Amino acid sequence: MSKFYGIGVGPGDSELITIKAANILKEIDILVTPQPKKDGKSLAHKIASPYLNENLEVKERHFPMNFNKEELETAWDNIASEIITDVKSGKNVGFVTLGDPMVYSTYIYILKRMIGKIDITTIPGITSFNNIAADQNFPLVEDKEALVVVPCTMDEEKIDKILKENTNLVLMKVYKNFKNIIELIRKNNLMDSAILVSNSSKGDEKVYRNLENLNEEKISYFSTILINKGWNN
């Protein structure tokens, strides 16, 4: 029976996808790739490229990168119904997504529109923060501590509270509100328990091991801060 596969391709390096994901990429008939701009291959598509078969049909579908809810919902509706039609016509369809499909991914919005309608298999992927932690030999969490993953699009007051109450944190999406986030980290005396990594596993990585030395005004879209209050950086 034909199926839909949601495939996590990991953080950037094509070798950081799972063997399972690579095998499925070889077998599918159609690959749907999310395209942030109207031209150019998506990063998820590039990561998957070494594993794709010659006869594969690639459908690059535009995902609007804005906050117009109506436009977004229409885009997701259209992509989901196109996939459902393809699977029902007997094709195995894959959808690639950066990192892990169930962690802050557009895949979730597509998935919601397909559950119960077609057969769905989701393949996990290495998240950016798991990759950064391994790459920097920086432990995320041990023992009886909680690990809190915070999108920095959240209210600043909430982020401040989370920084105070927890020992092990991952701050994602730091680019938008970057200066204020650094200020919050300074205020909480966490500058030397934190590490900032931009473009991990993407060829032009930058690592800041002590945020006191950081004098960037802006920072790359793919930037993540790890904090471990018990780790001497």
Added chain:
Amino acid sequence: MSKFYGIGVGPGDSELITIKAANILKEIDILVTPQPKKDGKSLAHKIASPYLNENLEVKERHFPMNFNKEELETAWDNIASEIITDVKSGKNVGFVTLGDPMVYSTYIYILKRMIGKIDITTIPGITSFNNIAADQNFPLVEDKEALVVVPCTMDEEKIDKILKENTNLVLMKVYKNFKNIIELIRKNNLMDSAILVSNSSKGDEKVYRNLENLNEEKISYFSTILINKGWNN
């Protein structure tokens, strides 16, 4: 130059390790595997088995599964110094660990004893909770919410507070204090936003989609609860 590799082998299925991990497993000279009991292959070793080369030397080293700090520290000291000696003598040494090496892993204790002494490369792995979420098509976290990963060996009061204040949670190590954890989930009206999975990706998986239907007194060591207050299970 010879190196030490800390290798995350993922949750159980040998296909859920990364291509990078599989390639490194083929190349190493010595594999150190953590052995929970004095006999029997460790699960991490079994997962890695398909990728090991014929000439590999396997060193099964006993890790005590108790809370005697002195005994634990001695075991870690011994394993770390054996690895350092082997790497300095020109061998490439690998150490396999379940899930991801930087998330609640004994690997962290070994790592701490080796940083600065030998060349170390850590390879990330799929965590049990990323795997369960993908496998069950259960989104972990979206948008502006935080994801909180909680080890249930933590104080019950703290767990209760975290359950109240957050929308997206992963509860790990639930086997020990199982009845009380279920009671906390019930008290917080989260029974139908939660899913419990035991032995995911390990051949004898059990899935409970609504915890009201759960009438187990005990639960497997490898059990995880996912909670998403915004997800209709």
